[in-house]
Amino acid sequence: MGPLIAYLLKMSDAMYCAQQCFTPFSTSIEGIALPERFTFPFYYEPHRLCELAASELQAHLEQQQTWQHNFGLTGPREGAIGKMFGVLVVQKADGELGYLKAFSGKLAEQNLLPGFVPPVFDMLTQDSFFHGEQLAINQLTAELESLQQAPELASLSDELNTLNAGKAAAVAELRAEIIENRKARKARRVAGERLDAQAFEDLQQQLGRESVAEKHRLRLLNEQWDSQIAEREHRLSALQDEIEVLKQQRASQSNALQRKLFAQYCFLNQAGEVKDLNTLFSLSTKSLSPKGLPPAGAGECAAPKLLQFAFANGLKPVAMAEFWWGASPKSEVKQHKQFYGACHGKCEPILAHMLSGIALDDNPLLNNPAEGKDLSIIYQDEAIAVVNKPAEFLSVPGKHVTDSVYSRMRQAFPKATGPLIVHRLDMSTSGLMVIALSSEANTALVQQFIGRTVEKRYLARVAGEVQGEEGEITLPLRVDLDDRPRQLVCFEHGKHAHTYWLVKSRGEGTTLLSLFPKTGRTHQLRVHCAHQDGLGMPIIGDDLYGAKANRLHLHAQYLAFNHPISGERVSFSCDPDF
Incomplete structure (x- = not known):
């Protein structure tokens, strides 16, 4: 039985039928126009119907008593797990509107909960092959850990270290003795030059025998130590070979299970076409899937679950939205009840297939955000220009949009040499940027940025009243590989990031801050x-x-550096429009 057939049979079960998961709106939707096109899932403003559906789902999450999950909204956050939820507004064949609900991954340690659409593939069911094969892998892991923690392994390693150290010391001691003996023989040879020819010849032979004997002693000493070392190395190598065999066996079984699992995740689209995860990610771009393999958790997000259920049950997708519920994860930044787009790394290949043939809202990332905006130059000389970049204006050409500070400066200064751009601001950040009009000026300025001698001050208004008047933040950052360009806090692989902040004013539930980035990581101030x-x-x-x-x-208000030609300290400032 194929995965899709098994899925469709499961859908026929009463527990998972469309009537069970289809939720009519409890609030009036009269007068709300349907969207002309379906939601572009990666960047959108939620449709009013999605906002209503999300609001009803959130009320359900607050009131339901059927299952328990620690979202971290009350009490200690230890062990809290926030979740991404999704709503899909759908239309039945008779025209009735309602919505479907889904959660990403597991909820309350379960894949199936009343009222929510089921997973595309449920590996937790009793008859799933996953349990047996995972048990076998777990047994290999237990064997591997037992071997790795075996006392003999540690004992042999310690003995080898001791023997190698002992050999080195013994050989060094004998070599030192041989060197001294060599010096003594040389002195005896010089003194023997006064002897008659026969006596000198006898002395030479005696000195030769002593030299040969010492070499023999050194060889025997090495052989004695090497024999003991080789015996331990042989025993240790046998143990390590056994460990390596188990590692390879576990890796092979894990990869096979992973591929088998991915093959069970079969996704529909409105035309009834079916593709599994292995196929979808093998066809995706290298930037999303460098090895052509799906990332962990692919297919478990809310959006694919919702669309799969709709297509399998003859429901027409109308609009979709996803929101975060609960405490923010330790590494990510997620705001309770805030809407978010689907993640690119896990969902882009899947949703591209599932939404094939459906008219979508425009991708706003393909539009030129700088169209109609002026880029003002607030200072210019033969070496540099300082510009005030508007918000929603690229610093350098993007993948789809070329209009940027760079392209505008290249037009304004056609005779300039070098790369022009010395540093960047996020597209959404406004403020000061210095432009180098020559290669020499660029080199001098870049060195100042690398050496962190450039002074930078930003103005930012945050949502909330900050406690205290000043402080420092040191949270290391790295890119979220599953959802670029978002950044994660990561103490293992993140790069050092350091920000000093100072309160300027408070009012109406917000705080105006001066921010001084000591490092220049992507999205540092925002995170x-x-x-x-x-x-x-x-x-x-x-x-x-x-x-x-x-x-x-967020606005880059102040910039100070040494002029690349004169060396004089120069500074510039401009205020934001917020």
Whole structure:
């Protein structure tokens, strides 16, 4: 029985029928126009119907008593796990509107909960092959850990270290003795030159025999130690070979199980076409899947679950939205009840297939955000120009949009040499950028940025009233490989990031801050403000780590550096429009 057939049979079960998961709106939707096109899932403003559906689902999450899950909203956050939920507004064949609900991954340690659509493939069912094969892998892991922790392994390693150290010391001692003896023989040979020819010849032979004997002693000493060392190395190698065999066996079985699992995740689209995870990711770009393999958790997100159920049950997708419920994870920045787009790394190949043939809202990332905006030059000489970059304006050409500070400066200064751009600002951040008009100026300025002698001050308004007047944040950052360009706090692989902050004013539930980045990591100020271990308050208008507004309230207000030609310290400032 194929995975899709098995899935469709499961759908026929009463527990999972469309009537059980289809939720009519409990609030009036009269007068709300349907969207002309379906939601572009990676970047969107939720449709009013999705907002209503999400609101009803959130009320259910607050009131239900059927299952228990620690979202970290009350009490200690130890062990708390926030979740991404999704709603899909759908239309029945008779025109009735309602919505489907889903959660990403597991909820309350379960894949199946009343009212929520089922997973595309449920590996936790009793008859799933996953349990037996995972048990075999677990047994290999137990054997491997037992071998790795065996006393003999540690004992042999210690003995080898002791023997190697003993050999080195013994050989060094004998070599030192041989060197001294060699010096003594040389002295005896010089003194023997006064002897008659026969006596000198006898002396030479005696000195030769002594030299040969010493070499023999050294060889025997090495052989004695090497014999003991070789015996331990042989025993240790046998144990290590056994461990390596188990490692390879476990890796082989794990990869096979993973491939087998991925083959069970078969995704429909409105045309009834079916593709599994292995196929979808083998066809994806290398940037999303360098080895053509799906990342962990692919297919378990809310969006694919919702669309799969809709297509399998003849429900027409109308609009979709996903929101975060609960405490923010330790590494990510997720705001309770905030809407988010689908993640690129796990969902892009899947949703591209599932939404094939459906008219979608425009991808806003393909539009030129700088269209109609002026780039003002506030200072210019023969070596540099300083510009005030507007918000929503690229520093350098993007993948789809070329209009940027770089392209505008290249047009304004056609005779300039070198790369022009010395440093960058996020597209959504406004403020000062220095442009080098010659290769020499670029080199001098880049060295100052690398040496961190450039002074930078930003203005930011955050959502909340910050406690205290000043402080520092040091949270290491790295890119979220599953959801670029978002950044994660990562103490294992993240790069050092350091920000000093100072309160300027408070009012109406917000705080205006001066921010002084000591390092220049991507999204550093945005993450340091929003993360629970930073200020815990996102910058207003931050659509990645907070909530959307008229614009991101972050502005590069002040810049000071040594002029690349004169060496004189120069500074520039400009105020934001928020």
